[in-house]
Amino acid sequence: MKTDVKPVLLVAACALVDPDGRVLIAQRPEGKPLAGLWEFPGGKVEPGETPEQTVVREIEEELGLETKTACLAPLTFASHAYESFHLLMPLYVCRRFWGIAQPREGQAIKWVRPNRLRDYPMPPADDPLIPFLIDLL
Ligand SMILES: Nc1nc2c([nH]c(=O)n2[C@H]2C[C@H](O)[C@@H](COP(=O)(O)OP(=O)(O)OP(=O)(O)O)O2)c(=O)[nH]1
Numbered sequence: 502m503k504t505d506v507k508p509v510l511l512v513a514a515c516a517l518v519d520p521d522g523r524v525l526i527a528q529r530p531e532g533k534p535l536a537g538l539w540e541f542p543g544g545k546v547e548p549g550e551t552p553e554q555t556v557v558r559e560i561e562e563e564l565g566l567e568t569k570t571a572c573l574a575p576l577t578f579a580s581h582a583y584e585s586f587h588l589l590m591p592l593y594v595c596r597r598f599w600g601i602a603q604p605r606e607g608q609a610i611k612w613v614r615p616n617r618l619r620d621y622p623m624p625p626a627d628d629p630l631i632p633f634l635i636d637l638l
Pocket residue numbers: 512513514533534535539540541542543544545546588624625626627
């Protein structure tokens with residue numbers, strides 16, 4: 502039997518939590534894979550980076566927010582088989598960040614209560630993450 506070998510892609514993502522217990526989601530822009538779906542900020546872990554450094558970098562690039570690796574707490578992770586790769590995605594929670602979130606890459610952003618996340622279509626990998634956020638917040 503031929504086994505289905507896919508590369509594992511490491512992506513680090515973060516639930517930014519505001520003082521009202523809402524989390525930030527961003528809509529993937531046109532032209533990217535999974536365009537139109539809502540996701541947690543983050544991106545691929547680049548060579549030489551820790552996943553925490555990736556989150557700090559991506560939050561700054563995508564939203565203009567500043568945070569520190571020490572402000573990230575691991576919550577859970579996604580492990581999901583996409584067509585051409587297997588996604589492994591740690592999800593951090595961050596309540597300490599500086600600045601006002603502004604979409605820097607043409608994406609729409611929203612602050613949403615965890616129990617409303619299902620109103621926003623997310624990538625299939627994200628579905629199992631939602632109950633962890635509902636429990637936490
Ligand atoms: N950031 C993020 N990516 C997610 C989530 N759920 C999910 O399946 N993904 C997938 C979509 C992509 O295949 C991958 C993230 O890659 P990306 O293309 O956004 O990463 P990147 O910002 O480094 O992209 P680029 O520079 O190559 O354009 O992870 C999520 O909640 N947040």
